[in-house]
Amino acid sequence: MSASAKSSSTYISLDSLLKSGRAQSEPSSSGCSSSGGSGKSSCGSAAGPDDMPAHIWEKVKNHPCYSEEAHHHYARMHVAVAPACNIQCNYCNRKYDCSNESRPGVVSQKLTPEQAVKKVLAVASAIPQMTVLGIAGPGDALANPAKTFKTFQLLQEQAPDIKLCLSTNGLALPEMVDEIAKYNVDHVTITINMIDPEVGERIYPWIFYQHKRWTGRDAAKILTERQLEGLEKLSAKGILTKINSVLIPGVNDEHLLEVNRAVKARGAFLHNIMPLISEAEHGTYFGLNGQRGPSAQELKAVQDACAGGANLMRHCRQCRADAVGLLGEDRSDEFTLDKIEQMEVVYDLDKRREYQQSVERERQAQHAAKLEAVAAAPADEDIKLLLAVATQGQGRVNQHFGHATEFQIYEVSGREAVFVGHRRVDLYCQGGYGEDEQLPSIVNAINDCHAVLVAKIGACPRDELLAAGIEPVDAYAHEFIEKAALSWFADYRARIARGEISHQPRGDARIRQGAYTAAA
Amino acid sequence: MALKITHECINCDVCEPVCPNHAISQGVEIYEIDPDLCTECVGHFDKPQCQLICPVSCIPLDPEHEETPAQLLDKYRRLIRL
Numbered sequence A: 001m002s003a004s005a006k007s008s009s010t011y012i013s014l015d016s017l018l019k020s021g022r023a024q025s026e027p028s029s030s031g032c033s034s035s036g037g038s039g040k041s042s043c044g045s046a047a048g049p050d051d052m053p054a055h056i057w058e059k060v061k062n063h064p065c066y067s068e069e070a071h072h073h074y075a076r077m078h079v080a081v082a083p084a085c086n087i088q089c090n091y092c093n094r095k096y097d098c099s100n101e102s103r104p105g106v107v108s109q110k111l112t113p114e115q116a117v118k119k120v121l122a123v124a125s126a127i128p129q130m131t132v133l134g135i136a137g138p139g140d141a142l143a144n145p146a147k148t149f150k151t152f153q154l155l156q157e158q159a160p161d162i163k164l165c166l167s168t169n170g171l172a173l174p175e176m177v178d179e180i181a182k183y184n185v186d187h188v189t190i191t192i193n194m195i196d197p198e199v200g201e202r203i204y205p206w207i208f209y210q211h212k213r214w215t216g217r218d219a220a221k222i223l224t225e226r227q228l229e230g231l232e233k234l235s236a237k238g239i240l241t242k243i244n245s246v247l248i249p250g251v252n253d254e255h256l257l258e259v260n261r262a263v264k265a266r267g268a269f270l271h272n273i274m275p276l277i278s279e280a281e282h283g284t285y286f287g288l289n290g291q292r293g294p295s296a297q298e299l300k301a302v303q304d305a306c307a308g309g310a311n312l313m314r315h316c317r318q319c320r321a322d323a324v325g326l327l328g329e330d331r332s333d334e335f336t337l338d339k340i341e342q343m344e345v346v347y348d349l350d351k352r353r354e355y356q357q358s359v360e361r362e363r364q365a366q367h368a369a370k371l372e373a374v375a376a377a378p379a380d381e382d383i384k385l386l387l388a389v390a391t392q393g394q395g396r397v398n399q400h401f402g403h404a405t406e407f408q409i410y411e412v413s414g415r416e417a418v419f420v421g422h423r424r425v426d427l428y429c430q431g432g433y434g435e436d437e438q439l440p441s442i443v444n445a446i447n448d449c450h451a452v453l454v455a456k457i458g459a460c461p462r463d464e465l466l467a468a469g470i471e472p473v474d475a476y477a478h479e480f481i482e483k484a485a486l487s488w489f490a491d492y493r494a495r496i497a498r499g500e501i502s503h504q505p506r507g508d509a510r511i512r513q514g515a516y517t518a519a520a
Numbered sequence B: 001m002a003l004k005i006t007h008e009c010i011n012c013d014v015c016e017p018v019c020p021n022h023a024i025s026q027g028v029e030i031y032e033i034d035p036d037l038c039t040e041c042v043g044h045f046d047k048p049q050c051q052l053i054c055p056v057s058c059i060p061l062d063p064e065h066e067e068t069p070a071q072l073l074d075k076y077r078r079l080i081r082l
């Protein structure tokens, strides 16, 4: 069956999708709901988001993958101890790094549990921000569970302050929930792309279950039942569960609203909708058969439509499963197997605690600046636009344009600046010289933005950005992002009021695969 | 006939735990099947489990180890007695 042939008949325009999503989200904002809601009620802790209960916020506030604020300050790492997988996805070629499931290819460096633990201790000692260890592949963390759980067990003994999380396709999940609870794994991610076998058969060619290989609708039916059962069991045990969905245009785009409702009803606390990344050279079924990924606008439309359901996460970078560092940064080259073997690792819990306390103070300051900026902003606002921001963490505009490998995207109105995503780009500046051939691709990646906030920018890219209609701004260097964004916006409004400029809508942008997922 | 793993193997390690006879192990470069332990899953399952789960279809029959169904069943009986 061909995925592309079927796509035209079921495709619904994103405009109508957006409308139906809004309509559905309205009745669900009923006061102080513990399962989310659309953010109208305020019952989270003071520093937490409005739509998240305090006990969940307490658990996730320092988790870089789950809390939008934390990802500026804390780091996660993944270790590649789980190469086995029990299903096949059409967006995955097991040989190579998979951008969709955040996993490296099986030919990337594979670690034994003992090696993995040494790596984690080495990284945690060198990078005190490292608070989260995830197992996300290269295959499915639960397809060969012995290695995953051995790693967790050793870590819990040797570094009890590190949070554990794992990612799974869910097929083996229901029987593993007790084991997961035993190791105090408090974050689980399930990749759920559909709840309807008719959609599923276009995503999964086969699964291996109860000693048989299942195909077509039967396979998808078993998979969705197992995924939802696993989610329910995790929720019953109080284990936080995030859902990842890969947005596949023409296959599951309108369907993701139903997925969003289904997973919210079963207690998922976050829903992360990621773009399909599909290129022929990855050798995946989708890549080879011309299935395209969504554009930035299509992705945002589906994310916006789902925003009233389970809390949506927009800062997932689909980082590689063996990545190390703050989100958007990869320091894994410093911690290869040979280097770790040489290292003398001393795990200093007190030093780590001290560092984390200083980060907490910095975060409070960032939060206060945000509240202040929001309070100062005028309330009567109709313009909404996107800004790109070059940052290397701490929640500040603190990166040189030429050094950015990704830009964070904020949606700004007079009232607030909300993080809505990120875009990867190739480094503009290499060896001190700007690479002119990179600039058009950077412009493509942030083409839907009105301005880009940077710490500094050279004359050449400045002119080219201006020519493309994107305003380069370095006036807010080193300020907190939300405050900078709102200040720029106020200035933008003032210039419109003075008749210096007029507000023009921007075009769409292209989502692309970034540096972390290059074929190994 | 026992099965064998070819050089297409990507070392994903998913076949190892599904083998009912513990015939599969990590070799120097790729995973390997011990022909003395492989019964083509005869006695346990209808179909060779490792073939069904291998993501890159790299586990064909090994022509150097031809065995009849009766011989395989025999091997199975011997193995479970061990």
Ligand code: SF4
Pocket (backbone or CB within 6 Å): A085, A086, A087, A088, A089, A091, A092, A093, A094, A098, A101, A103, A137, A138, A139, A140, A169
């Ligand atoms: S579950 Fe993950 S590893 Fe397995 S086929 Fe799908 S994307 Fe690949």
Ligand code: SF4
Pocket (backbone or CB within 6 Å): B003, B018, B019, B020, B021, B022, B023, B024, B033, B037, B038, B039, B040, B041, B042, B048, B049, B050, B051
């Ligand atoms: S055919 Fe069956 S017995 Fe032989 S190696 Fe594969 S799983 Fe093991």
Ligand code: SF4
Pocket (backbone or CB within 6 Å): B005, B008, B009, B010, B011, B012, B013, B014, B015, B016, B031, B053, B054, B055, B056, B057, B058, B059
């Ligand atoms: S399942 Fe196939 S690719 Fe994976 S280790 Fe076994 S033989 Fe190799």
